[in-house]
């Protein structure tokens with residue numbers, strides 16, 4: 001476990017880290033068997049490729065635009081020492097207040113104190129993965145605060161008592177009939193199978209809550225150093241309402257979200273929307289610079305920003321994988337990942353699912369317990385191709401495997417490699433071993449030794465050829 | 478928050494950041510190094526201004542006013558916004574009044590602005606004028622529609638830029654069920670970068686407390702990834718192009 005990392009258990013995370021791998025293998029197997037669910041998730045993601053490609057085609061050079069986007073993030077992350085204080089100074093000059101949190105625990109404490117100071121009765125939240133990372137809702141509820149997730153997908157997940165399935169599409173695994181039942185049970189609404197009507201139910205339910213809430217909590221997608229603004233990207237308008245109507249606005253952000261120039265957003269915003277959901281722009285991209293100004297009609301009286309480390313500096317300290325902090329959480333790498341589509345979002349047991357989650361979770365929560373995620377990849381590279389900021393995702397999975405092998409090597413694997421080297425470097429031994437292997441393959445199939453049992457559970461051994469490759473080759477030439 | 482605790486956390490985090498950055502990271506793998514080569518202080522500089530370099534790679538926003546208008550209109554249509562043309566503000570006022578009649582709206586909110594006042598004057602229904610002293614959440618929530626001005630309209634993406642300083646605050650363009658925005662043709666710019674330039678010039682460095690790029694009516698795809706308009710924000714967006 002990385003020092004300072006969060007250890008709070010979460011309903012959908014393994015109780016003890018040791019179990020994380022076991023849980024992953026078990027859930028993955030279950031999920032793979034559930035062909036109905038897999039087909040449903042595939043269908044939900046089916047339209048993504050078409051709309052993304054249509055938007056990509058509007059770029060005059062998508063690949064070079066990716067260069068620009070990755071450089072904007074690269075140059076900001078590599079100058080975080082300079083840009084983070086600049087951002088904070090400008091944000092405070094705009095009238096906002098900054099709170100620094102080393103750990104998830106500190107962040108929760110800060111937010112609870114802010115709620116106490118605000119004498120909050122009702123809290124409304126818009127989608128914020130950082131708050132999932134610090135398990136904020138559980139802490140708020142424990143302290144007696146009613147908190148409502150306003151993003152439709154997050155609201156559905158909150159009612160279901162589940163974390164998000166996908167960090168951009170939180171309830172993409174849920175069928176409309178289930179949502180209808182859920183709303184019937186919690187909101188007393190009549191059943192319907194129309195997504196439109198279901199959306200309107202949530203809309204009607206939420207409107208009073210925005211008006212009545214005294215504190216609004218949001219995330220942040222970018223922190224603009226030059227101007228001290230925070231940028232929030234959303235489609236529904238719930239974040240805008242959350243930051244407009246309550247008296248106090250609290251935003252939570254990882255320290256890595258800094259960009260240097262406001263103009264960087266002219267590149268990053270359309271790329272985020274195109275890569276993540278096949279849109280030219282997400283419906284609302286909003287920049288906030290502190291609370292309401294004199295002369296403005298409305299807006300909160302106070303604006304707070306919680307800046308969270310929670311092991312991000314550990315990733316920063318690894319130059320090889322530092323670029324994983326460039327992530328703009330578009331979700332493209334999940335949408336294209338064959339593993340995600342087959343094992344599903346919950347199997348990961350992490351806040352951030354999919355390829356990027358598999359890269360960063362071992363840094364956030366310890367390589368020893370989370371290295372199995374490095375194996376949750378076919379190394380096809382679809383994620384790396386899809387990433388708008390050119391994070392070398394699939395190579396980082398290999399780097400994590402290498403690092404795990406270097407820090408806690410498996411004795412068995414080492415023994416195996418040593419034996420292979422011994423055999424493969426002696427042609428006579430290789431030939432003799434091969435002959436023996438061909439003869440005894442049927443026996444392996446029959447005996448299923450414990451070492452191979454997992455492997456054989458989903459695979460068939462081929463029939464042994466009568467002659468070795470080398471002798472076949474000789475016969476041919 | 479105790480000031481002491483805050484400072485310690487800040488100092489620790491900043492110290493960790495400085496320590497972490499002592500070893501430089503390699504540049505990302507790129508298709509070309511055009512963006513690096515064009516860095517203002519040369520390729521070795523960490524200060525890179527991608528937007529200027531990236532302009533020719535991003536979606537086109539049009540070179541001439543006609544092109545920009547055509548691209549904007551096409552993009553807004555694809556986003557399912559309603560686009561209307563009006564010769565002047567008097568014509569725009571008549572169009573909005575017709576809309577009020579047709580829909581049977583009872584109350585419409587608006588804000589003090591030279592482009593909005595003439596439209597609000599002839600609504601033919603009850604109206605609610607917002608300014609810095611009259612804001613009332615409940616009153617606004619009960620309105621059928623909100624009329625605002627804008628700061629820019631961006632052809633490249635079909636976005637409308639509004640700000641809390643010049644478009645009636647934060648809630649007027651998001652809380653009512655319908656948003657009507659008055660755009661004069663001279664507000665149309667090609668790209669997001671141009672819109673940011675315009676806002677910087679207008680506010681001379683001190684940004685309004687909110688700037689929002691609105692790209693079509695509010696939407697969600699959260700249920701089975703099926704598009705539904707009007708999740709929490711306006712279900713309909715009327716863009717009235719005046720001039």
Ligand code: SF4
Nearest residue numbers: 327328330331333387
């Ligand atoms: S790693 Fe890249 S593709 Fe994946 S979510 Fe982050 S930015 Fe998007």
